[in-house]
Amino acid sequence: MKKWFKENWKMFFLGLVIVVMRVALTFTKAHDDLTIQIEWGKWMYDQNSVRGLYNNNIWGGLWPNHPPLISWLYFEAYKIHSLLMWYMSSLGNFIALHRLAPTKFLWFFNFIKWFGGTKLKNTVYPFGVVVVLKQIMVMADFCIAWIIYKICKKNKVNWKKYVLAYLLLPFSWFLSAVWGQSNQLSFLFLIVSFILLTTKRSIWSPLFYAIAINLKPDCIFLIPLFLFIWIKQKQSWKNLFLGTLLAGIFSLWTVSWFLVDGKLLNLLSLLKTRLNTGDGLLTLNAYNFWYIFYPFPSKMALDSMLYLWIPAKIWGYFFWILITGFSFKLIKNKKIENIFLTIFMTSFGGWLFMTGMHERYAFIALVSLLFYSIYQKIYFKYFIVLSTIYFLSMFFVFPLPEFLNGVIIIFNWGNQLVPRILSLINIFVFINIFIRESKKVKN
Secondary structure, three states: OHHHHHHHHHHHHHHHHHHHHHHHHOOOOOOHHHHHHHHHHHHHHHHOOOOOOOOOOOOOOOOOOOOHHHHHHHHHHHHHHHHHHHHHHHHHHHHHHOOOOHHHHHHHHHHHHHHHOEEEOOOEEEHHHHHHHHHHHHHHHHHHHHHHHHHHHHOOOOHHHHHHHHHHOHHHHHHHHHHOOOHHHHHHHHHHHHHHOOOOOHHHHHHHHHHHHHHOHHHHHHHHHHHHHHHHOOOOHHHHHHHHHHHHHHHHHHHHOOOOOOOHHHHHHHHHHHOOOOOOEOEEEOOOHHHHHOOOOOOOOEOOOEEOOEEHHHHHHHHHHHHHHHHHHHOOOOOHHHHHHHHHHHHHHHHHHOOOEEHHHHHHHHHHHHHHHHHOHHHHHHHHHHHHHHHHHHHHHOOOOHHHOHHHHHHHHHHHHHHHHHHHHHHHHHHHHHHHHHHHHHO
16 A cells, blocks of 8 residues: 555545545535525425425426436435534534534534525525535546546556546536536436447446436437447347336336326326426527527527528437438447447537537537547547537536636627637537548548
8 A cells, every 4th residue: 555655646646636626616606507406305305205396386496397317316415415414413512512622613513504504596495405416416527537547447548648637627527516417427327328338238228328318318319329339239139128128117117206196197298398398499508500690698599490491400300310320330340439439429419400409418429529539549639629618618607706707708799709609619620520530431
């Protein structure tokens, strides 16, 4: 142990700094998304049950529009917070009752008060629950970093470059530790699902995919690619059937937690309405093709607008199908690197041209490109460019720290000229990668 520490002390302390930084960032202010989710969690916690969440119509913010599995996590965040409060309060009482210099622990007592205190916004909520939710996403972040590390070690590649790029670049820590979105948690299960496609344990792959969808439904657009890779990998049809059956049973089981009257079909019908949150806009701050013409929010348009007599939404699906079809050609062998490439091509290409996209939906593509750059180092520079633009798009929506609000003024100048230029860069980089890979297919 002493020898290992002597040889790796620099990386040890850097890792410690990264962990401390991530944890510290979870104490930043809450985005409105989190306060809405915490209101749902509070309702379940007050009821001591998840049953009836989607049936309730009285909310300070939005009605629950997230899948049952991730909604259950909001309930668990409250229970974790309650348990932490019990432990900290017990420790505080022990210090006070046994006169263990309580005045020297005033910082600890103040922290307990703050961690259990409430803030008034959409609802009265303990700020400590925000921290718990964010730290769950941070844990998913570190799990993804571990997968990057394992892939690098397997391919005898310098893991420090790729792991540190993922952990230190702002696109990841801003999304999880600052914003508290669940994209990392969903991606974790999604990428494990695709990795399992290359192993003899493929029967578990559909289950992991189902978990990913139940956490963040945006990855549902990769299903055609998933099935094609399954065929290309010559995996067992029996495993596909059993795995899909297992995934279906798991999904219905999570839905059944929320039943009120015991009628599953009624709840599924309700969920179809509740989870359909699309408001018909061309883009929702996604720096993609549509943003160039209709920068959000200064100039918005509906996806029902006709272009050459065809609605924009249909054009989006058309280009997604074309790009997905092209991605199929990239699966020429059983190499896992091709899977990472096709995930990037399909998800980023779809994100660029489909309507109603949020900026966060590009996360799957970005990290998949990072995975692919482990095998093809030339793509690392593309990852840096795209991940930087991704961060800037998030910062434009949720500027933190607030003293950097001047950046927002620059982004709003000239009818949002800067974001539109960044959108063009996103398209240019994608086309560049598309052309490079097209040449490989021809060869």
